Amino acid sequence: MTATKTPRTWVSLQYVxxxxxxxVVGFHVxxxxxxxxxxxFLGGALRFGWCGLDLFFVLSGFIMAxxxxxxxxxxxxxxxxxxxxxxxxxxxxxxxxxxxxxxAFLIPQFATDRERSIDVLIRSWLLLxxxxxxxxxxxxxxxHEVFFYLMFGLLIALPRAGRWGVWTVWLTGTLIAGATVNxxxxxxxxxxxxxxxxxxxxxxxxxxxxxxxxxxxxxxxRPGEGAKSLSIELPARPWGLLLLLPALGILATWARLQxxxxxxxxxxxxxxxxxxGAGLWVLAVLLRWEASRDARRSMPIFLAPLxxxxxASYSIYxxxxxxxxxxxxxxxxxxxxxxxxxxxxxFGLIALVVLAGVVWHHAVEKPILRWVRR
Numbered sequence: 001m002t003a004t005k006t007p008r009t010w011v012s013l014q015y016v017x018x019x020x021x022x023x024v025v026g027f028h029v030x031x032x033x034x035x036x037x038x039x040x041f042l043g044g045a046l047r048f049g050w051c052g053l054d055l056f057f058v059l060s061g062f063i064m065a066x067x068x069x070x071x072x073x074x075x076x077x078x079x080x081x082x083x084x085x086x087x088x089x090x091x092x093x094x095x096x097x098x099x100x101x102x103x104a105f106l107i108p109q110f111a112t113d114r115e116r117s118i119d120v121l122i123r124s125w126l127l128l129x130x131x132x133x134x135x136x137x138x139x140x141x142x143x144h145e146v147f148f149y150l151m152f153g154l155l156i157a158l159p160r161a162g163r164w165g166v167w168t169v170w171l172t173g174t175l176i177a178g179a180t181v182n183x184x185x186x187x188x189x190x191x192x193x194x195x196x197x198x199x200x201x202x203x204x205x206x207x208x209x210x211x212x213x214x215x216x217x218x219x220x221x222r223p224g225e226g227a228k229s230l231s232i233e234l235p236a237r238p239w240g241l242l243l244l245l246p247a248l249g250i251l252a253t254w255a256r257l258q259x260x261x262x263x264x265x266x267x268x269x270x271x272x273x274x275x276x277g278a279g280l281w282v283l284a285v286l287l288r289w290e291a292s293r294d295a296r297r298s299m300p301i302f303l304a305p306l307x308x309x310x311x312a313s314y315s316i317y318x319x320x321x322x323x324x325x326x327x328x329x330x331x332x333x334x335x336x337x338x339x340x341x342x343x344x345x346x347f348g349l350i351a352l353v354v355l356a357g358v359v360w361h362h363a364v365e366k367p368i369l370r371w372v373r374r
Contacts, residue, residue, distance in 0.1 A: 014310030023052030061213025178205035178269030316357025
């Protein structure tokens with residue numbers, strides 16, 4: 001049996017972050033090219049890239065349990081936990097939201113009256129539950145992140161019986177909501193006939209993806225259990241990564257699988273179970289592979305750039321969409337007849353936003369984190 005260890009810091013997390021970031025960027029590049037330029041990028045092959053969000057949710061849950069699992073049941077640690085989470089998510093987000101807010105008021109055509117309303121602005125700045133998209137559109141996922149941070153905070157703050165009681169009720173309600181209605185779209189729809197907004201967040205099936213990652217992180221944290229659970233035979237050399245293919249295949253073919261699954265499960269629950277499950281499999285395989293004795297020595301060279309992208313993934317996620325919108329407007333004016341091949345445009349846009357995100361990571365994100373953590 002291959003020797004294993006449970007690392008204090010998982011390098012594999014950066015690979016998952018990098019993969020998730022590239023998937024989301026690929027999806028939005030395809031979307032912008034189709035909607036603004038009338039071009040198809042790679043025949044729409046990257047339209048499934050929205051599933052990168054599900055990878056992020058699973059990963060967030062794992063990180064919560066891995067980093068903060070030792071604080072569960074220790075109420076005096078709640079303040080430090082909330083401060084760390086706020087420092088990680090808000091300052092960098094605000095560094096992009098501030099110019100977006102200024103543009104919304106100074107250049108009216110870039111925002112709607114709704115986006116300039118006091119209610120939307122407050123919810124956008126605080127990442128509170130919101131009906132429809134916040135001012136910085138991609139931040140809708142951060143609203144879910146903040147909500148899950150608060151739910152995990154209950155594990156820290158409450159006594160054993162209380163915390164498991166609350167989580168049992170929460171997860172039961174989530175499963176019921178996911179099985180009976182298309183709850184996954186609640187927060188993004190503006191139809192007044194939908195259930196109350198707080199229900200949309202409290203019982204959204206996407207929460208199950210956070211919980212799945214959290215369960216994996218909690219399992220690996222258990223004394224002796226982590227190494228034991230990771231000792232299942234799995235080749236540590238590069239070809240061991242072939243075990244990622246089934247999960248990646250599910251992600252890539254989800255659009256077709258979905259049509260078959262919808263007869264048994266509502267779309268939102270099907271997404272959480274199938275796409276979230278595939279994301280959990282990707283994460284588990286990479287963690288097991290890294291835990292192998294010689295995994296680091298056999299790390300394929302092609303994963304190095306993915307790790308660099310993973311390090312900058314939060315900056316890339318926040319920067320990429322506003323930049324794509326601006327680039328789409330500029331390209332539409334410059335290339336009305338489609339003189340630039342779609343492959344050149346698509347890969348050029350991907351390179352542009354990834355590079356911009358990496359630069360923002362080093363020039364803005366790192367200094368901000370050093371400042372707030374002093």
